Amino acid sequence: MNLRRNTMSVKKIRQLIGDDGEYGWIANQLTQIAQMYQVYESAQNEIATKLENLDAEFELNYNHNPIHHIDGRMKDPQSLVGKIKKKNLSPNVTAVKNNIFDIAGLRVITNYIDDIYTVEKLLSQQDDVEVIKRKDYIEHPKASGYRSLHLVVRVPVFKAHDVESIPVEIQIRTIGMDMWASLEHELRYKTDVDRAEEFADNLVDNADALFAIEQNFQDIHHAL
Template sequence: MINKRQTSVNIEKLKAELTALNARGLAQVEVDEIIQFAKMYQVYEAAQNEVATKLENLDAEFQLNYNHNPIHHMDGRMKSPESLVGKMQKKGLERTVKTLTDNVFDIAGLRVITNYIDDIYTIERLLTHQSDVTVLKRKGYVETPKASGYRSLHLVVTVPVFLSTGVVDTPVEIQIRTVGMDMWASLEHKLRYKTDDDRAEEHAQQLERYAGELFDIERNLQAIHQDL
């Protein structure tokens, strides 16, 4: 079900990445800190895999009961050390593992692409009703989109990760949106990096308009699906 899942953390690779950041003056991290970062990554990756497995199981059960898969596909990602350092700098945070985990909640992430609009809320309900899943944050941009036209449901949930040293409740960010919303978001993301193009503003206005039209089309397609 999940299309792309981050490979297991490799301490040597992470050490090389952080050493490169040190050389560029973006971070000053000692070897013991590198090991702590690696351990942190392993915990967050485990949490990401835990949520992905839950979603895969829920999707399979829903298909068995209702002959419909709410999930079209999923993508997983872990923020790179460079991205995390940049985020901490932007927030003016001390560059330590504890500060990072106390203030940044999208270290591990999943993007869940659904077939229909109602499936977004089905996935949310099925996942968040599980006893070991706790919702930390919820931002609903489906019915109330951003000014750009962006639509999606954003959740930050925690799940328990069982380690040899004990249980660690770990956050995972989940973005849930339809195939159409994801196609739109990918194009809008590309447009954001074309700000020097004279056509960017024109296209931004078009995308904002198309977002509403696309939402109407998806609601109509959903109505046909429900009628069948």
């Protein structure tokens, strides 16, 4: 799994700023944020490990790997601040935990369309995994042509002195869907609006064509 690691350190924060004095409140806030990111990263790792184990078991039993690869990412602080402002939340860790569910994220890339739902089923059947949100953009694609299955699950993270239930966002899609989503993201966020509009219809057509090709590949795979 590819994962961008969190590098914040509570000890270094307190050494740099100090616990009291004029900037003590900054140290306290940053400490809480660092601790939050650490536990969310642990939840991300927990889900990733479960997925890797389930994929290995599926290969053993059925001679097929539903998962092609897994990418992980922690929401960067700038994006987190932007979401706090967008949701008009109080600027504290409790409000963030209660209202923002994509701080830890995984993107699971599958080989075939059916594998998306296989992965979902295998993961959701785990006793300690709770699915709290589900959006199926494969059965109901976005107007742009975007296809993916989005889940938010909770998993317990065992800390030194207690256990915390932490949400992790999971996007499950095929190789073709991921390739299309990467291009659409580049077009939408790295070019001007006029250029994005110029290619919008073309992207929808290509999304439909890719989906048809992947369905054909899946049929061939089933026939083998």
